[in-house]
Amino acid sequence: MSSYGRFAEVYDALMTDIPYDQYIQWVAKFAPSTEYKKLLDIGCGTGTMAAGFVKLGYEVSGLDLSEEMLAIAAERLMVEGINVPLYCMSMDELAGFVNLDVVTIPIDSINYLQNQEEVQETLSRIYQSLRSGGQLFFDAHSLYKMDEIFMDSPFTYDDGEVTYLWMTEAGEAPHSVHHEMLFYVQQKNRLFERFEEYHYQRTYDIDTYIKMLQQAGFSEITVTADFVEEAPTEESERIFFRAKK
Structure with a gap:
């Protein structure tokens, strides 16, 4: 999970x-x-x-x-x-x-x-x-969100302190999605730290x-x-x- x-x-x-x-x-x-x-x-x-x-x-x-x-x-x-x-x-x-x-x-x-x-x-x-x-x-x-909205990636976000690139692709099971998220988060020293997360959802x-x-x-x-x-x-x-x- x-x-x-x-x-x-x-x-x-x-x-x-x-x-x-x-x-x-x-x-x-x-x-x-x-x-x-x-x-x-x-x-x-x-x-x-x-x-x-x-x-x-x-x-x-x-x-x-x-x-x-x-x-x-x-x-x-x-x-x-x-x-x-x-x-x-x-x-x-x-x-x-x-x-x-x-x-x-x-x-x-x-x-x-x-x-x-x-x-x-x-x-x-x-x-x-x-x-x-x-x-x-x-x-x-909903099925609509999983099958339609999530498939419109990439999604991006940038508020100056947190930046992400969010990619999605359909999973093997019906109405499932793999989420791949790349983050850049500003630290106290003003430098940005990079990390990735992978999530899976199904409805x-x-x-x-x-x-x-x-x-x-x-x-x-x-x-x-x-x-x-x-x-x-x-x-x-x-x-x-x-x-x-």
Whole structure:
């Protein structure tokens, strides 16, 4: 499974366009902390959303496969005086959590799983970790984003301190993408350090995600798109799923 390495150092600077607050409010609307207290944030990354959930009254734990991401999250949470237990674990090996009220898998983290079997295993383990009536919230890249938008690379970025060249190519499996990213990051001595990262993502059509959720035992499945509570269209880029145990 792909995970973030050195990319973790520049992740926040490159993700300023993600409306984290909208994501948090989406969860809070359907699972308010007054009724759904214990929340596990899978793919918690640098801790931005975990901190936001704590501020709304949730008892939050964070989980991520990347030690680099968790190190940054730990520092952020410490500076903010927020207590969030952090765990380094692959989501398809989830274990040790019981009676959770809410589980989130934000910002296409589920697309880093290598195949459908790993996705199914992840959903089944989450179902087992939730209490009756608990809810799962996650989003995934749409087929349109994987097959069309990502194929328009190269993508470039330069803010004077971070520069990257992002190349993509279609993977062997349907609706999968190999990402090759070359970074130049300015250091304190004003010189630039070069490093590369390689990631792999795969997604599935909406019906397949629904079937996997149902197979895991979930019901009351709701599907929306692109941070708004509207039905997906052919050109939606991010598909949102909400399901209940």
